[in-house]
Amino acid sequence: MSGPARVACITLDSAEQSLLRQWVSQGLLPHFGKLLEESVSSATRNPEIIYSSTLWPSFNTGVWPGRHNHFCYLQPDSQGYGLRRFLPEHLSVDSVWNAIAQQGHRVALIDVPNARLARTSRTLQVSFWGEHVVRHPLTCWPPSLEQEVQQVAGKDPVGACDLVRQRPHELRRLKDGLIERATRRADLALAVLARGPWDLFMLNFSEAHCAGHQLWAARDPKHPQYRTAFRALLGDDPLLDVYQAIDRGLGRIVDALGQDAFLLVLATHGMGPRYHATAALDSVLRRLDGIDVPKAFGPIEAVRKIWLQLPGVVRGPFRRVADLLYDAPRQRERATRRFFAIPTSDNCGGVRLNLRGREPKGHVEPGSPYHELCDWLERELLSLINTATGAPAVTRILRGDLLFAGPFRNQFPDLVIEWNHEAPIPAVRSQRVGELRVESLTPRTGDHRPKGLVLARSTDLAPQALEGEMALVDFAPTLAARLGVELSGIDGKPILDFLPQHNHV
Numbered sequence: 001m002s003g004p005a006r007v008a009c010i011t012l013d014s015a016e017q018s019l020l021r022q023w024v025s026q027g028l029l030p031h032f033g034k035l036l037e038e039s040v041s042s043a044t045r046n047p048e049i050i051y052s053s054t055l056w057p058s059f060n061t062g063v064w065p066g067r068h069n070h071f072c073y074l075q076p077d078s079q080g081y082g083l084r085r086f087l088p089e090h091l092s093v094d095s096v097w098n099a100i101a102q103q104g105h106r107v108a109l110i111d112v113p114n115a116r117l118a119r120t121s122r123t124l125q126v127s128f129w130g131e132h133v134v135r136h137p138l139t140c141w142p143p144s145l146e147q148e149v150q151q152v153a154g155k156d157p158v159g160a161c162d163l164v165r166q167r168p169h170e171l172r173r174l175k176d177g178l179i180e181r182a183t184r185r186a187d188l189a190l191a192v193l194a195r196g197p198w199d200l201f202m203l204n205f206s207e208a209h210c211a212g213h214q215l216w217a218a219r220d221p222k223h224p225q226y227r228t229a230f231r232a233l234l235g236d237d238p239l240l241d242v243y244q245a246i247d248r249g250l251g252r253i254v255d256a257l258g259q260d261a262f263l264l265v266l267a268t269h270g271m272g273p274r275y276h277a278t279a280a281l282d283s284v285l286r287r288l289d290g291i292d293v294p295k296a297f298g299p300i301e302a303v304r305k306i307w308l309q310l311p312g313v314v315r316g317p318f319r320r321v322a323d324l325l326y327d328a329p330r331q332r333e334r335a336t337r338r339f340f341a342i343p344t345s346d347n348c349g350g351v352r353l354n355l356r357g358r359e360p361k362g363h364v365e366p367g368s369p370y371h372e373l374c375d376w377l378e379r380e381l382l383s384l385i386n387t388a389t390g391a392p393a394v395t396r397i398l399r400g401d402l403l404f405a406g407p408f409r410n411q412f413p414d415l416v417i418e419w420n421h422e423a424p425i426p427a428v429r430s431q432r433v434g435e436l437r438v439e440s441l442t443p444r445t446g447d448h449r450p451k452g453l454v455l456a457r458s459t460d461l462a463p464q465a466l467e468g469e470m471a472l473v474d475f476a477p478t479l480a481a482r483l484g485v486e487l488s489g490i491d492g493k494p495i496l497d498f499l500p501q502h503n504h505v
Contacts, residue, residue: 005201014209016270017453031251044452062490066406096476105199161210163312186249212271216446270449276419279440282341350413
């Protein structure tokens with residue numbers, strides 16, 4: 001091995017592929033543009049509908065969600081009606097990266113979400129330094145690495161981006177922090193590469209994810225939350241500024257890798273304006289079932305609105321306690337209902353039936369009663385209209401147990417709702433529901449889109465743009481195949497277009 005890594009994978013979490021292509025064509029992302037010219041490129045296929053939360057576990061394990069049991073960072077607790085925080089150690093399937101390390105290869109991972117790497121003399125991992133979702137303190141293997149991370153990269157200059165409010169000065173600090181974080185991330189990557197050579201080196205840039213959620217309205221005058229004060233303080237397009245910082249960091253790392261490494265760059269999925277009605281879903285379900293909102297919920301919601309207006313430095317240390325207190329009365333109410341909303345991701349809604357034999361106090365009988373109720377709910381939800389446009393508020397509804405094959409398919413929401421993202425949804429109405437306002441308290445103004453983009457560069461590959469889409473679960477076995485490791489028992493398979501012709505696996 002002549003360079004710092006034999007195989008490298010750099011992921012750009014939630015970097016919108018249409019913006020990448022637009023800004024490359026305008027010469028604004030020179031390093032990504034050069035890679036695009038030198039690589040085999042393709043669109044990607046992510047898990048259906050519930051992609052933003054299932055994506056990373058599927059990428060790390062090479063299996064679809066029905067086999068790894070992860071669809072949201074908060075999932076229903078099988079022992080009751082609460083929600084449990086899903087962590088990497090809860091995955092039912094091991095990561096592919098461990099199979100590679102077990103074959104004697106040296107593996108380094110930096111901030112790869114939901115990745116579990118065995119702690120051996122051949123592995124190095126930095127977790128929770130600057131991931132999009134802050135769930136845990138900085139964790140390093142070997143432990144001595146933590147001091148080096150602190151010296152090279154310091155503390156994450158952003159932290160939990162969801163604590164930022166839509167106020168110009170806070171958004172400016174967020175933008176500057178994300179630019180700084182992308183720079184420090186590249187510093188950290190170069191320091192870890194210097195510890196090489198590595199057989200497999202992986203790094204995730206999370207900055208486009210945070211920027212897409214929080215800065216979308218600041219770049220989009222058509223967004224209902226856009227304010228003229230944004231431009232004066234944040235510039236014409238703060239999202240571009242963050243993408244350019246990522247591009248600079250990407251260029252530094254690619255230069256350090258040299259031409260000898262096989263390099264895979266994955267823009268995992270995208271971003272667009274946050275237009276959906278998930279915030280009103282549980283109210284819709286109550287009206288469909290003829291249930292009033294409990295009187296106790298009124299004061300709780302009023303307190304929550306005040307709480308979310310407090311500065312992030314005040315809320316940060318108490319977020320988890322506040323969430324538990326907010327959800328406690330809802331747990332008791334869920335036990336009394338036939339169906340209720342559960343978290344999935346904001347770009348789609350999830351409905352869970354209180355099924356006898358699955359839930360502790362199930363009200364819906366399995367078999368025909370369950371399926372008939374699902375059919376009825378689907379018809380009613382598809383009848384919802386966006387009051388602002390007159391168009392359907394819902395584009396389609398899928399059955400959770402039919403989304404993905406595997407032993408955990410029944411753990412998914414019973415109904416998964418894809419909202420119509422074409423326009424803001426200030427309120428929904430239907431004949432049975434009446435009219436309901438959609439009042440979201442989240443500060444996010446951008447939300448996920450399913451399309452991704454992948455580039456593969458190697459001296460044994462001829463640059464070309466491929467037709468069709470490459471499945472997300474195929475990337476891990478492709479990286480393994482590049483190291484001569486053949487995997488079994490997973491859903492993915494090596495991508496032949498990313499392998500040298502004489503080495504098809």
